[in-house]
Amino acid sequence: MYHLNHTKLSNMLYSMTHYTHIISGQTHYGTFSDYLDARNILNCTLETGLTPAPVKNSMYKKIYKTNKDVLVAVAKMYL
Numbered sequence: 001m002y003h004l005n006h007t008k009l010s011n012m013l014y015s016m017t018h019y020t021h022i023i024s025g026q027t028h029y030g031t032f033s034d035y036l037d038a039r040n041i042l043n044c045t046l047e048t049g050l051t052p053a054p055v056k057n058s059m060y061k062k063i064y065k066t067n068k069d070v071l072v073a074v075a076k077m078y079l
Helices: 008-017 032-038 057-067 070-077
Strands: none
Touching: 008 057, 008 070
C-alpha cells in the first residue's frame, strides 16, 4: 500500500487488508496519486497482486476476498 503519510485512511486500509505500508517519496511520475497529492487529497494505492502483472487467475479469489469491503469502508469515512 503506497501513500505519503500514515493517515486515518491508510491505517483503516491496513486494518482491513494487512498490506505493507510503503511511504512514497515526493518523486512525481504523473500518476493519479501525484494529482491527488498536489491537491492535498488523501489517497492510497493498493497493489493487490503478489507478482507483477499479469496477475495469475488463481490469485483473484484471494484478492477479491481481501478487498471486497474496502470501497464501502472508504465511502463510509466520508459520509
